[in-house]
Amino acid sequence: MSPAPLLELRQLVKNYGGIRALRGVDFDLRAGEVHALLGENGAGKSTLIKVVTGAHAPNGGTITLAGQTVSGLTPATARALGIACIYQQPALFPDLTVAENLALRLNAPSPATRMHWSDCRARATRLLARIGAEISPDAEVRSLSMPEQQLVEIACALGSGARIVVMDEPTASLTQKEQHLLFAVVRDLRQNGVGVIYISHRLEEIFALADRVTVLRDGQSVGTHPVAGIDEAGLIRLMVGREVAQIYPAAESAPGAVVLSLNQLGCRSSGVSNVSFDVRAGEILGLGGLVGAGRTELARILFGLTPADSGTITLNGQPLTLRTPQAAVAHGIAYVPEDRRRHGVVLDLPISHNLTMAIHRRLFPTTWLRFGAERALTLDYIRDLAVKCSGPEARGGSLSGGNQQKVSLARWLATKPKLLILDEPTQGVDVGAKSEIHKIVRRLAKEGLAVILISSDLPEVIGLSDRIGVMGGGTLRAILPGGSDPHVVMAAALGTAA
Amino acid sequence: MAALPPAPSTGLGTWKSRLLSHEMLLFYVLIALWLFFYFAGTTVNRRGVTVGFGTLDRQFDILRHSCEIGLLALALTPIIITAGIDLSVGSLLGLCAILFGQLWHDGGLPIPVAAGLTLVIGALAGGLNAVLITALRIPPLIVTLGTYSLFRGLAEALTRGSITYTDFPASFLYLGQERWLGLPTQAWIFFAVAIAIGLLVHRTTFGRAFRTIGFSPEGARYAGIPVARRLALAYVLAGLVAAIAAIIYTARLGQAKADAGTGYELFAITAVVLGGTSIFGGKGSVIGTLLGVAAIAVLKNGLACLPVVMRMNAAEEMSGLLTGALLLFALSAGVVSQLWSGFRQRASAT
Numbered sequence: 131m132s133p134a135p136l137l138e139l140r141q142l143v144k145n146y147g148g149i150r151a152l153r154g155v156d157f158d159l160r161a162g163e164v165h166a167l168l169g170e171n172g173a174g175k176s177t178l179i180k181v182v183t184g185a186h187a188p189n190g191g192t193i194t195l196a197g198q199t200v201s202g203l204t205p206a207t208a209r210a211l212g213i214a215c216i217y218q219q220p221a222l223f224p225d226l227t228v229a230e231n232l233a234l235r236l237n238a239p240s241p242a243t244r245m246h247w248s249d250c251r252a253r254a255t256r257l258l259a260r261i262g263a264e265i266s267p268d269a270e271v272r273s274l275s276m277p278e279q280q281l282v283e284i285a286c287a288l289g290s291g292a293r294i295v296v297m298d299e300p301t302a303s304l305t306q307k308e309q310h311l312l313f314a315v316v317r318d319l320r321q322n323g324v325g326v327i328y329i330s331h332r333l334e335e336i337f338a339l340a341d342r343v344t345v346l347r348d349g350q351s352v353g354t355h356p357v358a359g360i361d362e363a364g365l366i367r368l369m370v371g372r373e374v375a376q377i378y379p380a381a382e383s384a385p386g387a388v389v390l391s392l393n394q395l396g397c398r399s400s401g402v403s404n405v406s407f408d409v410r411a412g413e414i415l416g417l418g419g420l421v422g423a424g425r426t427e428l429a430r431i432l433f434g435l436t437p438a439d440s441g442t443i444t445l446n447g448q449p450l451t452l453r454t455p456q457a458a459v460a461h462g463i464a465y466v467p468e469d470r471r472r473h474g475v476v477l478d479l480p481i482s483h484n485l486t487m488a489i490h491r492r493l494f495p496t497t498w499l500r501f502g503a504e505r506a507l508t509l510d511y512i513r514d515l516a517v518k519c520s521g522p523e524a525r526g527g528s529l530s531g532g533n534q535q536k537v538s539l540a541r542w543l544a545t546k547p548k549l550l551i552l553d554e555p556t557q558g559v560d561v562g563a564k565s566e567i568h569k570i571v572r573r574l575a576k577e578g579l580a581v582i583l584i585s586s587d588l589p590e591v592i593g594l595s596d597r598i599g600v601m602g603g604g605t606l607r608a609i610l611p612g613g614s615d616p617h618v619v620m621a622a623a624l625g626t627a628a
Numbered sequence: 629m630a631a632l633p634p635a636p637s638t639g640l641g642t643w644k645s646r647l648l649s650h651e652m653l654l655f656y657v658l659i660a661l662w663l664f665f666y667f668a669g670t671t672v673n674r675r676g677v678t679v680g681f682g683t684l685d686r687q688f689d690i691l692r693h694s695c696e697i698g699l700l701a702l703a704l705t706p707i708i709i710t711a712g713i714d715l716s717v718g719s720l721l722g723l724c725a726i727l728f729g730q731l732w733h734d735g736g737l738p739i740p741v742a743a744g745l746t747l748v749i750g751a752l753a754g755g756l757n758a759v760l761i762t763a764l765r766i767p768p769l770i771v772t773l774g775t776y777s778l779f780r781g782l783a784e785a786l787t788r789g790s791i792t793y794t795d796f797p798a799s800f801l802y803l804g805q806e807r808w809l810g811l812p813t814q815a816w817i818f819f820a821v822a823i824a825i826g827l828l829v830h831r832t833t834f835g836r837a838f839r840t841i842g843f844s845p846e847g848a849r850y851a852g853i854p855v856a857r858r859l860a861l862a863y864v865l866a867g868l869v870a871a872i873a874a875i876i877y878t879a880r881l882g883q884a885k886a887d888a889g890t891g892y893e894l895f896a897i898t899a900v901v902l903g904g905t906s907i908f909g910g911k912g913s914v915i916g917t918l919l920g921v922a923a924i925a926v927l928k929n930g931l932a933c934l935p936v937v938m939r940m941n942a943a944e945e946m947s948g949l950l951t952g953a954l955l956l957f958a959l960s961a962g963v964v965s966q967l968w969s970g971f972r973q974r975a976s977a978t
Contacts, residue, residue, distance in 0.1 A: 454854070465850070474847075487836075488851050488853075494833050499833065499835075
């Protein structure tokens with residue numbers, strides 16, 4: 131009855147180096163439907179979008195547009211074929227006006243033609259009116275709010291006559307009223323026969339807006355369902371799916387005294403509010419949640435990078451104010467950051483320099499460098515954590531991801547911390563190194579360290595933690611026991627009752 | 629792709645040896661330049677003109693004239709290692725020279741007291757740069773471009789553009805015009821500062837911090853290194869050393885005037901970069917800076933005794949031209965070697 135779908139993906143495969151981001155995804159989008167795409171962090175949603183918009187070429191499978199198989203898709207051809215994408219962070223030129231931005235996107239670039247600015251302006255006005263946005267075409271994009279910029283992006287997509295519109299978490303930064311405006315626009319698009327791929331973590335939006343939903347897990351589609359025929363619990367089950375397959379080293383001793391205690395902690399500039407929990411010596415507190423839940427932001431507060439403006443931090447019974455990383459280090463707080471190439475390891479410096487960076491005062495009390503002591507310490511940690519390298523002089527940049535992570539970890543272990551915060555310690559790390567890191571973390575806890583483990587890897591958080599704090603929207607949503615049912619954790623992260 | 633043997637180490641060993649080779653290369657160039665001028669200079673001698681390049685007196689003269697720019701280059705080395713820059717050192721030299729003259733002449737202070745106060749003022753002026761750069765987070769290039777004009781302007785204003793302080797006592801001029809233990813007196817100070825900054829950069833945690841900040845300011849922050857304080861140290865130190873250079877300059881010429889040290893900052897930066905310190909931060913050495921200073925000094929003075937140049941009366945112009953060419957050559961040699969090693973890495977990766 132229906133003609134060929136607008137977009138059809140068959141057995142799509144995409145590898146990044148050794149990592150299989152997409153391993154055979156099937157997906158189709160019909161004209162005049164909103165098709166939601168759902169999945170955990172790292173399930174392959176962004177990769178799928180990148181392939182569909184031509185940013186990355188797939189390693190296998192077919193892409194069929196309106197019945198025609200296309201290959202060698204580039205961003206330009208994708209746009210020419212009517213695919214538009216609205217990212218979370220609008221990619222407009224902040225110093226140009228709305229009309230100029232639209233003209234840049236929609237006019238064929240040619241150096242010698244004269245610009246008809248009045249036409250451009252009229253078109254901008256028309257497009258903005260069509261989506262009901264009250265934005266002046268002469269406004270500089272810089273002066274617009276994030277949601278207004280998104281509306282401009284949508285106007286762009288409309289103006290380009292896109293048949294397929296991809297929206298990646300479009301409501302992440304919108305207020306209630308703006309959300310309704312956006313929903314109206316999406317419904318209007320659907321009315322006009324446009325196919326919308328809608329990505330969101332908010333289940334209620336999916337139920338309010340989408341016609342069908344496809345769930346991705348570990349780079350595979352695990353099912354496409356009409357929204358009418360599935361409920362929240364069913365979706366969560368699809369998202370989590372697998373069992374905790376890996377064996378995690380278990381806790382062997384009861385946690386000791388409370389090391390860190392947070393009370394109503396918040397920081398307005400980074401969107402964290404009202405976080406209260408305790409971490410005990412010898413305990414691993416996992417922090418689960420989706421991207422943007424506020425976990426890294428919380429860690430940055432505890433490490434003095436973005437000081438708190440409300441609430442209290444108590445370490446070993448003493449209230450603290452942490453305004454700089456130096457203060458945090460002096461109090462025995464260590465933070466192994468998420469972005470190890472930018473923050474965790476200085477790639478141009480040798481392992482030994484990287485390792486002693488945070489203990490200059492202790493290792494070199496007279497400020498004179500002691501190369502022998504530094505080398506000995508570095509060799510100790512290389513052996514202890516089994517860092518694969520050519521020696522203490524090997525540059526940080528010459529190591530693999532897992533070994534960089536070990537160096538970053540070793541730097542902080544060398545500070546003999548009381549509290550260790552690990553932010554995504556196994557992201558982008560191969561399986562072997564991952565389980566080694568798990569063992570190290572458990573061993574550290576056994577030795578009496580209080581550990582906060584931030585991880586988007588659900589099995590890891592559940593398997594390794596003694597307790598799991600689930601964050602969402604910048605605050606703590608729940609504290610669950612270790613080994614909790616993944617569905618419960620995911621439900622808490624999504625903010626729905628499971 | 630699966631079972632590659634471990635890639636050959638690209639550790640500090642090769643990095644260090646490359647740096648070393650840059651310095652060694654510069655050293656060879658320096659020797660070659662010197663020998664060239666030595667022999668070219670002798671011909672002049674045979675014609676009865678006493679401007680031989682190879683004489684010991686001539687060497688000491690070169691050393692004497694290199695001390696001020698050399699000091700500024702030493703002051704700039706830690707700053708450039710942090711990926712910063714200080715354009716104001718030459719102007720600060722002028723300001724400090726004037727203030728020193730005023731403190732002594734108008735203020736009636738004894739020379740050592742005036743000199744001590746001048747050093748404090750130099751450090752404070754460096755502190756002004758430091759505060760603007762670290763507290764207000766204005767890029768060093770902009771800040772020191774501002775203080776470059778500010779310091780020089782102050783010096784001009786204080787002297788109304790005309791006053792020159794002279795008639796310094798002979799005991800003070802000994803510092804700039806005589807020899808002590810065989811070397812020009814100020815050379816001892818220059819070498820002492822060189823050793824001090826060399827130790828600071830290569831043997832202390834401060835130097836480590838400079839290098840780390842130069843490579844990755846964010847990485848340094850996440851490692852708990854007090855980035856602002858370390859940067860401040862580098863700029864305050866530069867101010868202090870510029871003040872030392874100002875006193876030596878005054879002692880050498882026997883006069884303090886507002887245009888002292890004009891354009892010195894560019895020679896100093898040239899010497900630092902020629903010495904292998906990366907303008908992008910992280911890499912660099914004090915030995916390299918000393919070689920850079922020496923190369924520029926030999927080039928400049930050597931050209932002055934070439935008969936051809938003498939006939940054209942164009943020593944300044946020629947030395948500027950050749951220094952520029954040498955600098956561009958050194959820089960492009962560095963980039964080419966980087967591209968080459970990057971290419972080799974990529975080739976071995978596939």
